[in-house]
Amino acid sequence: MKRYKWLILRRISQALILALFLTGTYFEVKIEQKTSETAEALNLLPVTGLTPGLAPPLPAPEETSQPSGPAWSAADIVEGSLNSADILDIVALTDPFVFLQGFFASGWDLLETTAAAGAAIVLLFYFIVGGRVYCAWVCPVNPVTDLAHWLRIRMGIKRRKKALTGNERYLFLALVLVLSFWTGAIAFEFMNPVSMLHRGLLYGMGLGWVILAVIFLYDLFIMPRGWCSHWCPIGGFYSLVGRFSLLRVRFHSEKCDQCGDCFPVCPEPRVLKPSISDGVERVLSGKCSNCGNCIDVCHTDALDFGTRFYKSAEK
Amino acid sequence: MAPATPKKRAAGNIGRREFLSLSLRSMAGMLAGGGLLGLYIKGEKARSAPLRPPSALAEEDFLGRCLRCGLCAKDCPYDAIRMATPGGGIVTGTPYIEARKIPCYMCEDIPCQKACPSGALDKGMEHIEQARMGLAVLHDQETCLAYLGQRCEVCYRACPLLGTAMTIEYKPGENAAYFLPIVHSEACTGCGFCEHVCILDKPAIKVFDIALVKGERGPHYRKEVLR
Numbered sequence: 001m002k003r004y005k006w007l008i009l010r011r012i013s014q015a016l017i018l019a020l021f022l023t024g025t026y027f028e029v030k031i032e033q034k035t036s037e038t039a040e041a042l043n044l045l046p047v048t049g050l051t052p053g054l055a056p057p058l059p060a061p062e063e064t065s066q067p068s069g070p071a072w073s074a075a076d077i078v079e080g081s082l083n084s085a086d087i088l089d090i091v092a093l094t095d096p097f098v099f100l101q102g103f104f105a106s107g108w109d110l111l112e113t114t115a116a117a118g119a120a121i122v123l124l125f126y127f128i129v130g131g132r133v134y135c136a137w138v139c140p141v142n143p144v145t146d147l148a149h150w151l152r153i154r155m156g157i158k159r160r161k162k163a164l165t166g167n168e169r170y171l172f173l174a175l176v177l178v179l180s181f182w183t184g185a186i187a188f189e190f191m192n193p194v195s196m197l198h199r200g201l202l203y204g205m206g207l208g209w210v211i212l213a214v215i216f217l218y219d220l221f222i223m224p225r226g227w228c229s230h231w232c233p234i235g236g237f238y239s240l241v242g243r244f245s246l247l248r249v250r251f252h253s254e255k256c257d258q259c260g261d262c263f264p265v266c267p268e269p270r271v272l273k274p275s276i277s278d279g280v281e282r283v284l285s286g287k288c289s290n291c292g293n294c295i296d297v298c299h300t301d302a303l304d305f306g307t308r309f310y311k312s313a314e315k
Numbered sequence: 316m317a318p319a320t321p322k323k324r325a326a327g328n329i330g331r332r333e334f335l336s337l338s339l340r341s342m343a344g345m346l347a348g349g350g351l352l353g354l355y356i357k358g359e360k361a362r363s364a365p366l367r368p369p370s371a372l373a374e375e376d377f378l379g380r381c382l383r384c385g386l387c388a389k390d391c392p393y394d395a396i397r398m399a400t401p402g403g404g405i406v407t408g409t410p411y412i413e414a415r416k417i418p419c420y421m422c423e424d425i426p427c428q429k430a431c432p433s434g435a436l437d438k439g440m441e442h443i444e445q446a447r448m449g450l451a452v453l454h455d456q457e458t459c460l461a462y463l464g465q466r467c468e469v470c471y472r473a474c475p476l477l478g479t480a481m482t483i484e485y486k487p488g489e490n491a492a493y494f495l496p497i498v499h500s501e502a503c504t505g506c507g508f509c510e511h512v513c514i515l516d517k518p519a520i521k522v523f524d525i526a527l528v529k530g531e532r533g534p535h536y537r538k539e540v541l542r
Contacts, residue, residue: 024389083408084384084432092432098382102433105379115382115432171341175349183356185378189408190356195383196401199408203385206400208407 006292013137021202024079082138082198083189084115094118096126097237098195101188104180123241131242132289135228135235140198144212145228148219149267159224166229166269166287169236176233188233225267229287242286248308249283249294251275255302262294262303282310364524365411366507368396368427369419369446370436374524380435383408387427387436393420396427412448414507414522419448421475421506444476449505449522450529451481451498459519464491470509470520471496480504496520500529 079086084094092114099119102110110116126134135142179187189195193215196208215227228235256276266272271285272294295303360378368387371377387410388396395417399405410427412419421443428436440446453459453470460467474481480502486493496509498520507522 079389080384080386080432084382084386086386086430086432094382094384094432102380102382106376110380110433113432113434115434118432165337168341171345175345175352179349179353179356180379182353183360184375185356185360185406186381186383187352187356189383190359190406191352192408195408199383199385199398200400203388203398204400206407207402208400211401 003296006296010137010291011143014140014143017138018140018198018201020078021081021085021198024076081195081202082140083195084118091121092118093122095234096120096123096241097234098186098189100237101176101180101186104177105184105186126238126241127244128246130245130247130288130290131238131240131286132235133247134238135232136289136291139194139234140201141194141212141215141232142228144197144216145219145225148216149225152220152224155220157221164223164226164230168230169233169239172231173233173236173240192234193227194232194234229268235287235289239286242288243284245286246307247290248306248310249275249288249290249292250304250306250310251281251283252302252304253281255300257300257302259299261297261299265293265297267291267293282306282308284308359406363406364527365399365405365409366414366419366449366505366522368410368412368436369421369425369443369448369504369506370428370438370440371448372435372437377435378406378409380433381409382433382435384432385410386430386432390426390430392422392426393417395419412507414510415518416511418507418511419446419504421446421504444502444504446504446506447525448507450500450525451503451505451507451509451520451522452528453496453498453520454523455519458515458517459496460514461493461495464488464493466494467514468494468496469512469514473508473512475506475508476502476504481509500525 076086077088080093082095083098084092086092094115094117096119099110099115102115176188191211193208193211196205197212200206200208218226219228223230258276260276262272262276267289268285268287271283271288274280274285275283290305292305295305360375363374363378367374367377368391372380383398385398385408388394388398395412396410397413399407399409399411401407405411423443425440425443428438428440430436431438451470456462468483471477471481471483480499482497482499484495484497486495498509505522505525509520510518510522513520
């Protein structure tokens with residue numbers, strides 16, 4: 001169980017977030033607030049009891065009615081989708097990458113909207129917990145590509161040649177922003193498998209599964225972890241955020257017995273290397289998604305979560 | 316001074332020649348892929364003209380503003396707003412209304428507009444009567460029962476702005492009088508009730524993209540002279 005602690009927590013997080021959106025979308029149970037109900041009843045009493053014409057003037061509504069409760073119903077905890085959402089109709093959350101594309105596509109007006117505040121909140125959150133925490137803990141495509149990778153290993157499919165570096169995502173990111181600017185439309189949304197899957201589950205899938213199948217097959221047969229660790233521009237965006245983020249995987253070199261088990265479980269090429277081999281005590285690459293695979297697999301507990309400011313005692 | 320020992324190259328690093336070659340190939344790939352994707356997006360955008368929720372920006376601006384979140388669809392009390400799916404002919408993830416199934420009920424408080432976080436549904440529109448989702452056009456006079464001399468008028472009765480957006484025009488005919496439903500573009504919001512209720516198997520009246528159907532006279536034509 002301990003060996004799968006972070007994996008299980010990640011799956012719970014992914015499922016919980018999806019479940020919150022699903023309940024907000026499918027089970028809309030409007031529950032009237034008790035206070036406003038009784039207030040209504042109070043308002044009606046003097047009228048129903050008396051003959052018309054003799055009725056005393058109704059008390060002013062402010063006197064009897066309680067301030068009515070919030071307008072949201074019990075099930076509307078989270079509504080919208082990963083692109084932009086509402087929590088309890090109070091807090092707006094907006095994906096900063098979609099927002100950025102919108103900004104490139106439509107200009108300054110977007111900065112004066114609720115979405116701007118929502119994007120700022122989300123951005124701040126990922127600056128704290130780690131940019132690509134989105135990828136490992138929130139994104140619904142992650143279980144799909146994880147499954148492809150698990151199958152790939154089970155089927156013993158070997159990669160022949162290292163054709164990609166892991167920096168393709170930044171190219172794609174730049175391309176998507178340029179395209180948004182050029183076309184005046186939020187470009188990545190024309191092909192975004194993440195929002196297609198997530199929105200698909202909430203509002204209807206259409207042919208969205210096709211693009212997911214493409215990614216699944218690409219990861220399974222062509223490029224290991226091809227989508228999430230090489231191409232996805234959302235991951236590219238959050239990698240850039242992650243360069244400055246606070247929460248990090250720490251490495252305690254004194255406990256490490258150099259078994260090397262952490263390297264193959266890491267979904268990213270090369271993010272662990274500076275720590276394990278070159279003695280940097282924290283994983284500082286923005287590409288690290290804080291997935292915890294390396295922590296789970298380490299049998300000497302040489303890895304754990306901490307902040308980027310960590311320095312080991314010996315130095 | 317001791318000769319500098321050549322630095323061991325880390326496994327992830329590459330030489331200058333490789334770097335240049337990789338950069339060139341990446342740039343070429345970007346241009347090729349980007350050109351194709353750009354053409355695709357431009358084409359999709361040019362063709363896109365579905366019925367949008369009330370107060371939506373012009374389609375040209377809408378696709379750059381709409382975050383594809385679904386909050387408007389979620390808050391539509393009549394489930395009239397749907398989210399476009401891939402392969403459906405409407406830009407993926409954008410909200411649209413299929414009036415034949417569920418038209419826009421023109422809520423006074425415009426909940427879809429309130430829900431929109433990005434201003435793709437423009438908060439500047441204050442009254443639902445100002446909405447211009449599209450324009451209803453009685454496009455098929457060959458099947459419309461009113462033009463066959465029947466007193467159908469179902470679309471007229473269903474119009475939420477009956478009397479202003481739609482009127483009945485009386486026209487004497489050879490054997491009987493015609494009672495023709497006439498849409499007035501200055502008042503029609505494009506809600507789609509007429510299309511929704513049309514009793515034919517396929518409606519003779521539909522909501523279209525305004526730019527598609529609305530003509531424009533040059534300023535040198537004067538209405539009073541033409542009459």
